[in-house]
Amino acid sequence: MAPVGSANFSPPTSLYLVSPCVQRQRLLISKNMHRGQHIVKFCVSSNLMATTTERRGFGFKNLTETFLVDVHRAEGGPLNVGLNAPLCINGSSNLDKVENVAVRIELSNGCVGWGEVAVLPNLVTVDQEEALETVLEACQFLKESPPMTLNLVLDEIGGNILPGPQFASVRAGVETALIDAVANSIAVPLWRLLFGGVSNSLFTAITVKDTYTSEEAFQVLAKSTEMGVTTILLEQPVHRDDWEGLRDINNVIARDVYGVNVIADESCRSLIDVQKIVKENHTDVIINIKLAKFGVLGTLEIVEFARKSGLNLMIDSMVETRLATGFAGHLAAGPGCFK
Template sequence: MDGSISTSISSSRSSPLRFSHNPPTPRPLLSPTPRLTPASAGRQPSARLRAISPSPSPSPTTPQQRQQEPMEAFGFDALKETFSVDVAAAEARPLNVPLAAPFTIASSRLEAVSNVAVRVELSSGAVGWGEAPVLPSVTAEDQPAALAAVARACELLVAARSAPLGAVLQDVADALPGHAFASARAGVEMAVIDAVANSIRIPLWRLFGGASNTVTTDITIPIVTPNEAAQLAAKYRGQGFQTLKLKVGKNLNSDIEVLKAIRLVHPDCSFILDANEGYTANQAIEVLDRLNEMGVTPVLFEQPVHRDDWEGLREVSIAAMEKYRVAVAADESCRGLLDAQKIIHGNLAHVINIKLAKLGVLGGLEVIDAARKAGIALMIGGMVETRIAMGFAGHLAAGLGCFSFIDLDTPLLLSEDPVYGGYEGILRENPAHLQFPFVNVLLYSYILQL
């Protein structure tokens, strides 16, 4: 597409955008208030356990047009073998951003983002950015631990000789192993991959498969009073959101009252329920029973029970699908490939939620591959992150095109936007999407307060 494209979140209605290979000079996002947020249409689950067909994100072209488009002769896997990485500089920086309002879920309450930004510069001058989200109830690291871990990895990157991308990423994995360092590892992996993509001017969505340059996200309502939930739902309805992700799990009766209040102001919305481990199996099934009495059927029930309650997860999954055709997603229960294999082989859930902060980028790709081979549907989400991490996850989701549920809304919950450049949200007639106008979502990005 010729010409420049605005880097701000825009509320203008427009036709789908494609990536520009001539990115404009970035400018700061002036408004401190989160603006337009994209919407997502709900999807009807299949009737059989593990039988939801992952549907790719909407593409701005028809399948016939996509088949006629020339594709790059290489992708991420090939690049891991062919691209030599020589890191000239790398550093970790605190990334602190207040939230527009406290974000309460069943397992925690957050008033500000205290994450870690990662900057990697190659000897060619290409720069990449990553973000290590910190949410102690899910990630193993707090901000000081994540800063220290990322700093160690950055020192190793700078000291190392030039090596293929795959070898460099393996060195990062060796330095930051397992779930204990997953968030820090994800931030460093993002920054390295981003720098490489920028150096060859290939957009990440192309690098990860090229299925689309657009994704559609839901919007989250945290645990609040029924009146507050109704106000948020009315606002999001006006902004074009069709799917609301509702945080539940602290108090069953309060959760039902909140759902009733939302239905009054947004009667046609689709619901995703996210209990964040807050219910017992019996409570989770009771919630579905009571919603059914109200005539409400969620499109997804995310992590209804504690992460280690495997029998409870299986029980809810079977009851939810057999009684109400509701899919159940494993989120906190999936902290790595072994967990994913347990979920798949044990037939414990219909959907696996991919979060880079709990899996890392390479770890996330491993789980995605295992789920796709097994016919398990996929969701992609985040912790509470800025547009750095959400932009990367958006590129990944758009490029792969295999996610049935997209939950990449957290930058819109922040009271400030610290990022230059990146994606933009555009309200279309039906529905609204996240668009990625740059060659790379983080090309020329800069963190203002650092």
């Protein structure tokens, strides 16, 4: 068995496709009658996939309470990727390469999951070295733990191993790898596992933002219109604590005059902030969420609240590779509240 942080560690060439383990010929499930838990011993054969994926929804919550996670191997390593062009960060520095951390988790059934920890200067609280160190701590915990249900594993990761907003990006990488491994174990695509539906209206957009006063934001919109620029999204146009300015821009300027969607990004740092959007009747403001800001479980809480409250969401990345971006795409495809 290779040690945690093996030198042969390398990310996959394809992402969130069917794991090689689904080529095995049968699915053997043994049920613990006392606990009502299911232990997946082998992975679904490829000829069963169509039947499985045609289901309306798999029930992620129920799965977390019944699927026993038995980690055979867990490892992390640097994920360094050069950018095609330098990226300006907050107008102060240029980033010419990504220095993130990749996470690989292999279950005892042979199925593998991948995750990515975003490390972006000035936007996350850990650098690559610190992120890798905490990933390896989480991997060691997973390797040494006895089999336990997925919800208990995720609770332990989020509550004791990688707690709080300071470890959100690291937690997101580990959570992603665990959920991906479980999805591969039952041969269900991530979007169907998480929500059971699929959107046909996803799009990508490039936004330019800064921290203006509400009056300055109005001037930017007016000037861009004069120049013939069609503005679709206005992302976090005011300081994150300027809720009055956000309201004025959304209600008076952007929506009524220019028909522009206003996005709250830095203003929403927790579920409490998202709830404040609803409480103050800003339900037409689009909430921008990031896995690296909330972690996977925190993001799912916000998605569920948004679905019940009629909020629209968007999701973006923090200079991540297809490991994290692919998972974000699956997450956005299912719930129907991503604009």
